[in-house]
Amino acid sequence: MHIESVLSTWEGESCHLRHDRETGVWFAIAIHSTHRGPAAGGTRLMSYISAAAAVADATRLATAMTLKMAVADLPMGGGKSVIALPAEAPRPDLATRQRLLTLHAHNLERLGGQYWTGPDIGTSSADMDILGRQTRYAFGRATEAGGSGSSAEETAQGVFEAVQATAHEARLGTLADRTLLIQGLGAVGLRVAELAADAGARLLVTDLDPDRCATADRLGAKAINPTEATTTECDILVPCATGGLIDTPTAHRLPCAAIAGAANNILTNPEIADILQERGIVYAPDFVANCGGAIHLIGREVLGWSADNVRARTRNIRDTLDTIFTNARRYGISTERAAHDLAAAKLARAEAPADTGQ
Template sequence: MTAFWAEPDFDAHECVQLVHDRKSGLTAIIAIHSTHCGPAAGGTRFWHYNDPAGAMRDALRLSRGMSYKNAMAGLPMGGGKAVILADEQRIKTPEMLAAFGDAVEALGGRYITAEDVGITEADMVAVAQRTAYVSGLPVAGAGNAGGDPGPFTAMGIFLGIKAAVRHKLGKDSLAGVHVAVQGTGSVGGGVARLLAKEGARLTLADIHSERAAGLARELGCQAVASDAIMSVGCDVFSPNALGAILDDAGVARLDCAVVAGGANNQLARPEHGVLLAERGILYAPDYVINAGGIISVTLEYLARRAGASADINEVRRRLAQIPGRLESIWAESDATGVPADVVADRMAQKLIGRG
């Protein structure tokens, strides 16, 4: 693995920690990008990487994205991310989760963790046995927010897609708007269900083809192969799986007017935002549109630290601000000719003291 400070995605990160616990078999990376706005908050990803360097790139890029996401959402949190390197069988044990909890605890509150790809609410409960610096835990009682952040992420994306359709296509309704949804897990599946209720026409895909097919039957829409979804002619392409899909080839394949989805780090490199703009495709910066989950997680964590419960109405109020935030980015982009992703990055960098 290349020294992390030599990685192109190293961005003056405050802390990059490699965790290895021989007894449990845990190998993980915890990356803290910025604590300018507060303790670094961001989920833990459990994933198998063919090359460990991929895990480092993910940790660096995702933690920087969390700095931007939390700042743009107006949350008193900095940006961090953890990646647990899974083996090919993706075996996850209680001992590994305990060791990971100990590693988070050792940081003394500089990093707050929660769910991400491959990590469940039950996993966070296990981690919480070893550290208090965790959120996304089950909650009880009507009107309380918390638990799995996926549905809140999905709702924010749905609201962002409506804003994008309004801005780019001039339509106040999603009825008949064709959305190609890549990824039908917790977030993508939630987005698809919300879109279907509004009358959108959907095409779905997932690397787990049976999952996409099942959701397509439920919603009465079409499913296609995972390698075909980016070429589907549609109004909106909504990526809700893994990131870095918008590279040279990916952007060239698109046949849409809007890209708006929940995947983190959708742009493989900064220049791919320029390519989208040159093609006239409206882009919803991922860390702005997908902030619903971290909004819920943060309010849950802060309320628990204060001995209270997070109010779901406050979470919903903050989710409702996502469209306006996107509109401000697109308005500046339209006025200046600067691509939307660059506009958003500049806003976020100012908020974390790096502008």
């Protein structure tokens, strides 16, 4: 994989790269679209096998963010930033992390508001606090620092709405006594597990960190090996870790009735949704299911919404998915295609005044 081949096949507006010799870290900021407003998307800090792999991840995620902003009716475009640690490098110490975030703040300032960022895998509200002291283009800061705090709760609430919508579409009824397999027990995945347990679901959980699985013991969850996430029978698969979980061979053998989760880019390519449709597996497109975090951050910090208004808009994820499922059935297309069509229609109407939700 080469950076040139990644960018030559990407339809985004721009990609900005920077290399820090001292740490060997690459920075990539991908701006897919500013059609609806400034691009926005989280900052991911993790190891990559190459700079090209980091750029590929940033561009894929930025594209998904454009779709997410559109289906959520938010007046922002799609972007994503990656702070790419060298492969197999140790986690940065405090001084190195401070250096990387300072460089990232400079990157944001140079873009002059074309791109805004928030937390993502490997970053937190504390990191946004550091960015926020050096740039105005960071949201998701702690409440005591003037931000709206973590978006994990609203992301999880939105995913839970998506899980319920897929259960209904798959004719599973309520979640009571249904088996959910939750892959990834970070802040979002664990909260989804709690909500599902409260609804009476049976839980299977998996995470690369066994200590996280232990925290789900109180929910009556059974831990399984991470390698068994896509081969263990369940009613609903809930991916809440990194993307790329389902490739073509996996799609042909998945033993579940529905899929809805917080992970970005769950499918390795959009055509896999056709396989799921043919097999009768209901799939909630990830950029719809996981948009609660964007609703929280942009609603609270850009649009000035109240917490109640943010929660109401997050609950609308279920209605959006119901529309997508209906259109998929009506036109004989995959739910992924129906979701893309809905986003495209909203993008085409971007010149209309934005809905502030007030």
